[in-house]
Amino acid sequence: MADPLAEVVTLLQPSAPFSKIVSGAGRWGVRRSEAGRPFYCVILEGSCRLAVDGHEPIDLQEGDFVLIPSADGFTMSSLTPATPEDFDTPPVALSHGEFRLGIQCGSHDVRLLIGYCVFGSPDAALLVSLLPQLMHVRGERRLTTIVQLVGDESRDLRPARDVILARLLEVLFIEALRSSAGPAASPGLMRGLADERLAFALRQMHESPTRPWTVAQLAKEAALSRSAFFERFGRAVGVAPMEYLLAWRMALAKNLLRRKEGGIAEVAARVGYSSASTFSVAFTRHVGLPPTRYAQEQLESQHT
Template sequence: MAVDPLTELVTLLQPSVRFSKLVECFGPWKIRRPGTGDPFFCAVLEGRCRTVVKGHPPLILEAGDFLLVPAMHDLTNESVPAPEDETTTVPVQDGKGRFRIGPEGGPVDLRMRIGHCRFASPDAALLVPLLPSVVVARGEPRFATLMQLVADETHADRPARELVLERLLEVLLIEALRSGDETAAMPGLARGLADMRLAAALHAMHAHPERAWTIADLAGEASLSRAAFFSRFDRIVGLKPMEYLFAWRMALAGRLLCERELGLDEVAERVGYSSASTFSVAFARHTGETPARYGRLQTGRLSRPAPETVDAG
């Protein structure tokens, strides 16, 4: 069965909603959000706004646009045109999951659904760099539908709520990564999969992480010379080929260790190591923990749900 690396990556990240709200704005305003490292999303339902993510050029978001920042840096949202002063606006809560900027009962210039999610994977810090740092998908009405479903599940108390939210977030992230206009210009897995030559090598790595891959093998999968493949992969994916393979193997190993269904020898074999001792040394160097201790620690952490936080900004 064919392996889809993007689906595999998003599934392994284990996304879940931490907080979601509807914000309605009128008049000039500016909101600054400090970098939290968590994934941040914004879907513009009506109107337009200006968004600046630290380290990136300003973006004008309009109705139908969806913004995803997989690891949020300092971010500023503001009206168009921007306010004359630098005063930060504080939205006022106007019902459950609903916030407002401007006089109550007045007109609305902008309506947007924003929020934070979290990646439950213990290897999220390793996996997030494989995603583009900013994703913008424009003019896709299905994002508004997906966000409404996320909002409904977030605020409802129905059976299987967490499972439904997890699946909705997975679909939302995959849609954003494969639809984003700006995605194609940023290094990351999505850009690599858009390159026909590199996609062949990436699919091969994901389908057979247990193989003793060499640069020559991967270059052959991509029908490129070794030098051309190495340079192209580093430039487009943002990691050297063997760094990417190592990162992916360690992430898969982490998942297998948390599941605790296989012995150490079997885990080592699944991720391309000839012996448990060789794998243990590599894994400990990468995570700072032995495989056995890592599995116990992460299983304990994942069994405790993360607390919900209320974000008034």
């Protein structure tokens, strides 16, 4: 059966080209407004506080991993309440490549590896909408092992350090997605997959996107009434069932068009549309461009 998480991650093409080590001592605070850039943080030592817009503040501790697939605004600060003046103080570069916040001398209270992910897919915004808004993972043995490897690699300037860190962070990203599933997760694909009945319907949509699904048919696959399925799906995944199916079909269509795998009629058939004209109308409404123009623009961008 299809693996929705693997398919979404494969289309996202995640990488982690930028990271840095930051330590903090005393009172300090940093405010960032990143306009949707995927942000991650690994707590290597100590503890600090994270406040993401729209979420309750989280006290982070050693071994924690945080991933925000689309970070619009957040603050990180010391556990000791920071003043407005503390937020105005930029980090200071240290001689060995780390950055320091707060008190510049002496031992640190916290040491972090922070950075930004890059999603290679031009359709990243649509795919990110299928993921939880905030992932905070703690106490997962497998994830802790990867975090330890990241910490060890980040401390030494060994050959190919940046390459190894990038690969480890990619694995960390995928493992965090798997570890963040559960009823307490924010709405998204992973929370839906944690629900056994919804997971079966989700896998059916991914495995057979060409089937003319209806809410009633998907509810039957999930062994739920139509109303119960609709309400439960929306609460867990964050969108209505047919909205999710449309988003997934459009993601598949855009990938096929980018890779020039067939004409419009063939692409339409491969994502569940009975005719090229019906597909073109749906694609244009969803993407903002007709499929022929989208394919042309993708081709031109590959040659620039």
